[in-house]
Amino acid sequence: MERRLIETADGSKTLFIPEMNEQYHSVNGALTESNYVFLQQGYLAHPARSLTVFEVGFGTGLNALVTALEANKLKKRTRFVSIEKYPVTPGEISELNYGSLFSEEASQLFLQMHNAEWNQEVEISEYFSLQKINGDLTKYDFDEALKIDVVYFDAFGPEKQPDMWQNDIFLKIYNACRHDALFVTYSAKGEIRRNLAACGFEMARLPGPPGKRQMLRGVKK
Ligand SMILES: C[S@@+](CC[C@H](N)C(=O)[O-])C[C@H]1O[C@@H](n2cnc3c(N)ncnc32)[C@H](O)[C@@H]1O
Structure with missing residues (x-):
């Protein structure tokens, strides 16, 4: 499937798949969305000093x-596990401008993460x-x-x-979560909220990132 690099509203780049008419992050700001939906409402909203994402x-x-x-800034020990079916290519990685949006540290981390072996836990830094x-x-x-x-x-x-947003998947994720775990997604769809609630998450609608009225967060109680 063809993927194209596009620039989003905050200057950060992302990938776009013409065949699906879908991009990897919001066109209203890839970095802004990532910082708000996942970091602020997910990672930083969890009080643990050491956690698994x-x-x-x-x-x-x-x-x-x-x-x-x-994680490095807060000295918060973080284990990050991420599943991906269609890894991006080295050419695409070199065209993404994330490292340069932050610092030399970010550029190094970004390369280390993409160079990390698949299917094994790799220490990227003291805390991550x-x-x-x-x-x-x-x-x-x-x-x-x-x-x-x-x-x-x-x-x-x-x-x-749609096959990624099915109840059997939500339930498998729910069962792999600890008590008080947070589930965040940029989607605010009513059907998704109800399905996640049916699996056991206590769901809330939160204000969304730029360009989106709302997003969803669930807590495992
Ligand atoms: C919205 S993008 C994710 C963006 C990513 N979190 C980032 O920071 O760039 C959705 C991702 O899900 C991956 N994906 C699609 N189908 C998948 C599947 N069945 N299993 C695992 N990953 C899948 C895509 O290849 C794509 O990388």
Whole structure:
């Protein structure tokens, strides 16, 4: 499937798939969305000093990068596990401008994350480890040892890829979560909120990032 690089409203780049008419992050600001939906409402909203994040769709690595930078800053021990079926290519990685949006530290982390071996846990910094799983979420069975504290549900939209937003997947994720785990997604669809609630998450609608009225957050109680 063809992927094109596009620039979003805050100057950060992302990938666009013409065939699906879908992009990896919001055209209203890739970095802004990543910082707000996943970092602020997910990672930073969880009080634990040490935690495990599970991401759906590693993609460009932007969500992982902003999380690693925050983990290093706050000295918050973070295990980041991310599943990806269609890894981006080295050519695409070199065209993304995330490292240069921050600092030399970010550029280094970004490359380390993309160079990290798949399917094994790699120490990226003193506070951040990364395990990229090259797999298909719709067929994935969670390791019983994985105890998730924060879920970044960053699949393509439910209209574009409905098989990723099914209850059996939500339930598998719910069961892999610890008590008080947070589930965040940029989608605010009523059907998704109800399905997540049916799995057991206590759901709330939060204000959305620029260009979106709302987003969803669930808590496992
Ligand atoms: C919205 S993008 C994610 C963006 C990513 N979080 C980032 O920071 O760039 C959705 C991602 O889900 C991946 N994906 C699509 N189908 C998948 C599947 N069945 N299993 C795992 N990942 C999948 C896509 O390749 C894409 O990278």
